[in-house]
Amino acid sequence: MSAGESAGRQPIPPGQVSTIRGRYQIPGLVWLTRLLMPLGFVAAVLDGDAGIALGTAVVVAVVAAPLLRVGWLTFRWRQERDTRFVLVGCGVLGVVVVGVVLAALGVGA
Amino acid sequence: MEQLGPALLALAAATLGSLGGIGGAILLVPLLVVTGTSAAEAAPLGLLMVAAASIAAGPRQLRERAVNHRLGMASELLASTGAVVGALVSGALSDRLLSYVLAAVAVGAAVAGSFRSGLRNPPDPACGPGDVGERVGGLAGAYPLGNGVVPYRPARLRGGLALMGLAGVVAGGSGASGGFIKTPALSELMRVPSRVAAATTTFTVGITASAALCIFALQGRIDVELAPGVIVASLLGGGVGARLQSRVAPAMIRRLLGVLLVVVALLLVVRA
Numbered sequence: 001m002s003a004g005e006s007a008g009r010q011p012i013p014p015g016q017v018s019t020i021r022g023r024y025q026i027p028g029l030v031w032l033t034r035l036l037m038p039l040g041f042v043a044a045v046l047d048g049d050a051g052i053a054l055g056t057a058v059v060v061a062v063v064a065a066p067l068l069r070v071g072w073l074t075f076r077w078r079q080e081r082d083t084r085f086v087l088v089g090c091g092v093l094g095v096v097v098v099g100v101v102l103a104a105l106g107v108g109a
Numbered sequence: 110m111e112q113l114g115p116a117l118l119a120l121a122a123a124t125l126g127s128l129g130g131i132g133g134a135i136l137l138v139p140l141l142v143v144t145g146t147s148a149a150e151a152a153p154l155g156l157l158m159v160a161a162a163s164i165a166a167g168p169r170q171l172r173e174r175a176v177n178h179r180l181g182m183a184s185e186l187l188a189s190t191g192a193v194v195g196a197l198v199s200g201a202l203s204d205r206l207l208s209y210v211l212a213a214v215a216v217g218a219a220v221a222g223s224f225r226s227g228l229r230n231p232p233d234p235a236c237g238p239g240d241v242g243e244r245v246g247g248l249a250g251a252y253p254l255g256n257g258v259v260p261y262r263p264a265r266l267r268g269g270l271a272l273m274g275l276a277g278v279v280a281g282g283s284g285a286s287g288g289f290i291k292t293p294a295l296s297e298l299m300r301v302p303s304r305v306a307a308a309t310t311t312f313t314v315g316i317t318a319s320a321a322l323c324i325f326a327l328q329g330r331i332d333v334e335l336a337p338g339v340i341v342a343s344l345l346g347g348g349v350g351a352r353l354q355s356r357v358a359p360a361m362i363r364r365l366l367g368v369l370l371v372v373v374a375l376l377l378v379v380r381a
Contacts (some may be wrong), residue, residue, distance in 0.1 A: 011260065011262070013244050013247065013250060013251065013260055013261075013262055014150065014244070014248030015244040015245055015246060015247055015249070016181075016239065016245045017239065017241070017242040017243075017245070018178075018242050018243045018244065018245050018248075020178060020242070020243075021171075021174075021242075021244075022168075022171030022172070022176075025167065025168075025171055026167075026168045026171050026172060027166075028146075028165040029164055029168045030203055031162055031172075032167050033165045034165060034342060036161065036164070036341070036344060037341055037344055037345075039337075040337040040338070040340045040341035040344075041335035041341050042335070042339035044112050044116065044183065044337040044341060052332065052334065053333060053363040054337070055336055055337045056333045058336070058337045058340060059157065059326075059331060059333055059336050059337070059340075061163065062157055062160045062161050062324045062340055063157075063160060063323065063326070064319070065160070065164050065319075066160055066164070066315035066316045066318070066319040067316070067319050067320075069167075069312075069315075069316070070182070070185075070316060070356060071223070073178050073182065075344050077179075080322060081245075082179075082245050082246050083118065084246055085179050085182065085183075085246070088179075088182050088183055088186055089182055091186050092182060092185050092186055092189050092316065094315050094319045095186070095189045095190050095193060095320065096189060096319070096323055098192070098193070099189075099193030099196070099197065099320060099323060099324050100323050100324070100327060102193075102197060102324075103196075103197065103200075103323070103324045103327035104327055105326060107197055107199055108196070108197030108199075108200035108201050108324075108328070109200055109328055
């Protein structure tokens with residue numbers, strides 16, 4: 001298939017359009033990025049326990065943010081009464097929880 | 110000062126990866142291993158880069174209304190499972206075997222990057238601004254393109270979702286994002302417009318990385334002294350790459366990166 005080839009026009013999908021527009025996600029992610037830059041820089045140049053503590057906080061924020069987005073979307077889908085995708089969101093978080101439990105039990109170590 | 114080397118590598122990898130549209134981790138992890146970091150330690154640094162890039166790119170892609178969260182989350186069910194399995198298994202593998210896996214992943218990314226087509230779906234005059242967005246209860250949606258609106262409906266779900274699971278295993282096992290599998294799976298196989306595929310992939314790779322990083326944290330594999338420098342460099346490099354994107358041809362950069370990835374893969378094999 002060559003670059004820019006058309007896939008053909010697809011039919012207008014039926015059903016209700018989701019109300020999720022990123023009203024809270026956008027400012028949340030913008031502020032997180034603005035915070036991570038200076039905090040990460042300070043953590044990188046700071047020696048000793050303070051640097052490690054700040055570095056840990058930066059890592060926790062980076063790891064937690066995508067999972068918080070999953071939780072937020074699952075909550076919003078519940079508001080939209082989209083049961084199927086509420087289950088999908090819970091499933092994704094459940095997979096992470098199961099993984100954490102397995103790792104805590106020493107599986108794969 | 111030992112943080113400076115990985116941070117500079119991360120800056121270069123994020124800039125080049127963002128320019129070529131393949132992400133920086135696929136470049137960073139092999140480069141870290143070639144320059145002396147163990148594969149087990151390099152993988153979490155790569156995934157931190159992926160998660161940071163996903164956070165930074167999120168606002169722009171949400172404003173463009175190009176992310177399909179439902180499609181992303183459905184694919185993530187398998188990708189996260191794959192990432193957890195990959196991360197758990199990689200903890201039990203030797204560094205030598207991980208280097209071979211990484212070399213294979215780098216060659217796979219080089220091949221996938223070289224053959225990307227960039228599928229375009231035409232706008233539908235019957236669609237209006239009110240049609241933009243994903244559909245409640247399904248995976249279909251519509252996104253704005255210029256003055257028009259492009260509707261789409263993902264096809265070949267089973268094959269596409271199977272590839273998402275594979276992308277997860279690759280991410281958890283090697284520390285590369287797996288985006289080089291996810292984006293072509295969405296656009297080429299599932300017939301999702303390339304812009305939606307890229308934006309949805311950027312959203313999902315962050316979740317895949319987080320799932321694997323939770324495992325790595327419990328395995329004690331995240332170096333919190335090196336990680337902040339890599340995260341800052343990823344955010345900076347991703348921004349620089351995105352700004353330079355309009356001045357260079359991404360396809361040319363992807364070919365160059367493909368050659369670089371093959372060279373790095375060879376170095377990995379020799380070193381292992």
